[in-house]
Amino acid sequence: AQSVTQPDIHITVSEGASLELRCNYSYGATPYLFWYVQSPGQGLQLLLKYFSGDTLVQGIKGFEAEFKRSQSSFNLRKPSVHWSDAAEYFCAVGYTLNNFGNEKLTFGTGTRLTIIP
Amino acid sequence: NAGVTQTPKFQVLKTGQSMTLQCAQDMNHEYMSWYRQDPGMGLRLIHYSVGAGITDQGEVPNGYNVSRSTTEDFPLRLLSAAPSQTSVYFCASSYNRGSQPQHFGDGTRLSIL
Numbered sequence: 477a478q479s480v481t482q483p484d485i486h487i488t489v490s491e492g493a494s495l496e497l498r499c500n501y502s503y504g505a506t507p508y509l510f511w512y513v514q515s516p517g518q519g520l521q522l523l524l525k526y527f528s529g530d531t532l533v534q535g536i537k538g539f540e541a542e543f544k545r546s547q548s549s550f551n552l553r554k555p556s557v558h559w560s561d562a563a564e565y566f567c568a569v570g571y572t573l574n575n576f577g578n579e580k581l582t583f584g585t586g587t588r589l590t591i592i593p
Numbered sequence: 594n595a596g597v598t599q600t601p602k603f604q605v606l607k608t609g610q611s612m613t614l615q616c617a618q619d620m621n622h623e624y625m626s627w628y629r630q631d632p633g634m635g636l637r638l639i640h641y642s643v644g645a646g647i648t649d650q651g652e653v654p655n656g657y658n659v660s661r662s663t664t665e666d667f668p669l670r671l672l673s674a675a676p677s678q679t680s681v682y683f684c685a686s687s688y689n690r691g692s693q694p695q696h697f698g699d700g701t702r703l704s705i706l
Binding site for chain 1: 597624626628633634635636637638641651683685690691692693694695697698699700
């Protein structure tokens with residue numbers, strides 16, 4: 477069965493420091509991969525996506541992620557975090573659900589990011 | 594465009610009551626879905642729809658019903674609320690496929706007493 481693992485429940489980073497959030501997936505074929513961000517009391521907003529091609533993808537707000545097939549990983553990175561980056565981050569994999577071509581997303585359990593001055 | 598609109602934003606129910614969570618999108622998206630978000634469990638798919646008149650179950654469908662009579666609306670019905678259904682519910686839509694980027698509503702926070 478398809479699954480997404482975000483091993484870090486909570487990460488604390490100093491403002492201006494670099495950030496890497498980990499994501500590993502389990503899926504037989506090449507998946508569609510996403511990172512979403514959720515601010516408190518809000519819905520999820522798409523940061524970036526990988527469908528195919530270049531394995532390093534750029535997203536909004538200065539985030540990037542690298543798809544590594546050999547490691548089944550899709551880690552999210554940012555060179556220098558800002559206090560406004562404090563939020564919860566979700567990795568997700570999209571895949572075909574059944575023979576009718578229906579598709580769904582499976583989400584990881586999320587990583588909460590705290591920024592300290 | 595309003596995007597994905599969910600109502601109500603908050604609701605408290607008693608065990609056994611029924612209610613409908615509303616979801617509407619104005620982007621002419623074919624694919625719509627409902628998720629519940631619980632602490633430490635991420636988002637889990639309840640039901641989804643690939644177009645008007647077509648719905649299917651997700652990971653956690655028990656206790657919930659859906660229908661899709663129009664492209665715009667995808668209501669979620671709780672038939673007999675249980676405390677285990679206390680959660681935050683999100684509706685999402687995408688153009689025509691579940692693996693496409695999803696547009697999320699702001700959520701409905703539901704408490705069952």
